[in-house]
Amino acid sequence: MKNSVATFRRQKEQGDKITMLTCYDYSMAKLMDEAGINSLLVGDSLGMVMLGYPDTLSVTMEDMIHHTKAVARGAVDALVVGDMPFMSYQVSAAQAVENAGRIVKEGGAQAVKLEGGSGVAEQISAITRASIPVMAHIGLTPQSINVFGGFKVQGTSEDAARELVRDARAVEEAGAFAVVLEAIPASVAKLITESLHIPTIGIGAGRYCDGQVLVYQDMLNLFGDMKPSFVKTFADAGSVIKEAFASYIGETKSGAFPAEEHSFAADPGVGLATEARD
Numbered sequence: 001m002k003n004s005v006a007t008f009r010r011q012k013e014q015g016d017k018i019t020m021l022t023c024y025d026y027s028m029a030k031l032m033d034e035a036g037i038n039s040l041l042v043g044d045s046l047g048m049v050m051l052g053y054p055d056t057l058s059v060t061m062e063d064m065i066h067h068t069k070a071v072a073r074g075a076v077d078a079l080v081v082g083d084m085p086f087m088s089y090q091v092s093a094a095q096a097v098e099n100a101g102r103i104v105k106e107g108g109a110q111a112v113k114l115e116g117g118s119g120v121a122e123q124i125s126a127i128t129r130a131s132i133p134v135m136a137h138i139g140l141t142p143q144s145i146n147v148f149g150g151f152k153v154q155g156t157s158e159d160a161a162r163e164l165v166r167d168a169r170a171v172e173e174a175g176a177f178a179v180v181l182e183a184i185p186a187s188v189a190k191l192i193t194e195s196l197h198i199p200t201i202g203i204g205a206g207r208y209c210d211g212q213v214l215v216y217q218d219m220l221n222l223f224g225d226m227k228p229s230f231v232k233t234f235a236d237a238g239s240v241i242k243e244a245f246a247s248y249i250g251e252t253k254s255g256a257f258p259a260e261e262h263s264f265a266a267d268p269g270v271g272l273a274t275e276a277r278d
Contacts, residue, residue, distance in 0.1 A: 008211075019211060020213035113136070
């Protein structure tokens with residue numbers, strides 16, 4: 001059965017943890033969907049892990065729509081959430097609605113995600129009034145990296161924790177169906193989770209959230225340039241893939257590949273004449 005925003009709500013009510021991973025292409029979407037994942041997030045993290053940008057700020061609407069289309073084609077049961085990139089919603093509520101509509105209409109997503117708390121409540125409200133579900137995102141918000149001065153844990157002081165709680169309540173009141181909590185203390189995430197009716201999805205926010213999300217390259221050890229301390233390696237796929245590449249290179253150079261079983265044969269009796277030329 002296709003996962004939906006109603007599925008998220010029901011899972012929170014029943015204490016059934018929500019599972020979510022980032023995804024950026026068709027083949028990986030099929031694998032994740034077949035494994036039974038609840039939701040696929042086409043995150044603007046694709047800028048760093050797929051396109052080689054130094055951060056997420058350079059990601060465009062065209063980038064997001066292109067990758068969301070591919071994921072949507074591969075996701076049968078998973079809820080597809082498309083990220084709204086930097087400066088695609090900050091200017092005005094009207095801009096936010098227009099771009100959210102593109103991610104749904106052109107990209108095939110069933111929902112969008114945007115970063116920020118009370119400061120983007122107006123945009124969240126406007127998008128939801130346009131019948132587009134919105135997932136909020138508070139705590140460490142990578143699009144605000146220049147304000148934070150780096151990838152730093154948020155909400156560690158009492159004042160900062162209170163501000164996060166206010167932001168969480170603001171996005172819920174604005175109409176968000178869920179909120180991502182990134183890089184905040186587990187105790188603060190627990191307080192927020194218990195105070196909201198909508199589900200919380202943690203990434204570096206501890207075990208008390210209603211669900212979890214990870215960048216799939218991190219949990220498979222595919223992206224060696226930067227691995228956050230909160231990530232668990234579920235499979236060292238990066239090493240396996242590199243070994244396979246090295247084996248292919250070696251066998252191709254040695255002539256072991258392709259072997260006879262990897263080659264096509266002509267029909268029996270077919271003679272191939274060669275003509276010598278000077």
